Amino acid sequence: MDSTPATPSLRERTRRAVHAEITDTALRLFAEQGFEATTVDQIAAAAGISRRSFFHYFGSKEDVVLGDLEALGLRVRDALEARPAAETAWEALRAALKTLQGPDTDAVTELQIAGMYADAPSLRAKHLEKHLRWQELFAPEIERRLGIVPGATADPRARAVIAAALACLDIAVEAWRESGGTADPVDLFDAAVAAVRA
């Protein structure tokens, strides 16, 4: 995460610290009382900041859980573009999405977060919204791999492949959660994709 080499200035450091403090506090409260039952005021109070400041760090309550999906999307896109040109769209997507399962992901926390999705519609909603953004983000690269000329009329094909892959991802994660974290997410993903393409 910290690709900043030298001193990132006091401001930046405190900013990161506060950001982390809010995240930790909020996730703890969410785990204790549930996402919806926890108010922003509670989080702010528990984190020792004002309600207004909370909204300076996060655009919404959901964003605390979702993290920076925008940045994550960019990383996946980069991974996608770095895949060999010979790979098919599906192969490249599979490999790129696997980078999400990095070493920085803590299984217990992930399981907790996945659990929140189950009973917080607004959370799922924002998550799905972000996936729509990813669709646009990945589309150029997928169009390349599908051999589609980019300038043409609105072509549903690239978006469809990406949407299907992301749906498989979400479903794999959900099934992983239902298994209590025992099943292998990659296996589940592959099973989902195989069923779709059978």
Add this chain to the structure above:
Amino acid sequence: MDSTPATPSLRERTRRAVHAEITDTALRLFAEQGFEATTVDQIAAAAGISRRSFFHYFGSKEDVVLGDLEALGLRVRDALEARPAAETAWEALRAALKTLQGPDTDAVTELQIAGMYADAPSLRAKHLEKHLRWQELFAPEIERRLGIVPGATADPRARAVIAAALACLDIAVEAWRESGGTADPVDLFDAAVAAVRA
């Protein structure tokens, strides 16, 4: 729509009338000012009811646009179950989803509604939420067609196929909207599916 044979009682008739009045008024305002810029108070005032009554007819502002997706989902599920047992999951889904394009759908209104999705995240979000409900709704029938024993562990396959099909549907509709309503939605859907399964 009106499968009610006899007089559906005065209450029921007025209720339907008010419901329709709200819907018409709201859609007009949405078309004029945009979805987000229109407040519930405006709709209620324009429809001649109180703000509180609005929320007796619709659970949320979004519901006015989304209509009764729950009922629609049930219809699609019935269509799905009515398909020949010999059809594959994809064939059955394609046929069942085609029933959505019934004679009661007005192209101009549909185009307007599709347009609202473009600049109203909350609308898209609720729409996607409903599709998650559809996933569960269709899952048993799709599991049957995939030859999956229902009692087993959480199997991602059926959900994946359904999610992929719904994604293709949404993308086809979106592409249809971008074409200004000229392209054929079914062709777009088929193209999307073909790309996913290629």
Add this chain to the structure above:
DNA sequence: CAGAGTATTGCACTCGGTGCAAGCGTTGGC
């Protein structure tokens, strides 16, 4: 050290949505 820039905060406000209770009309039983 002075000034430019940024972070924090409180305040007031908007908007969506809900619970409650009172009032009124409809409906059905007698």
Add this chain to the structure above:
DNA sequence: GCCAACGCTTGCACCGAGTGCAATACTCTG
């Protein structure tokens, strides 16, 4: 035809998320 039960409408008060604004306090740059 009357009365009671029910349902619908409405106003009111309330909550929680999110935003704009302006004052204050802090950090950084020259």
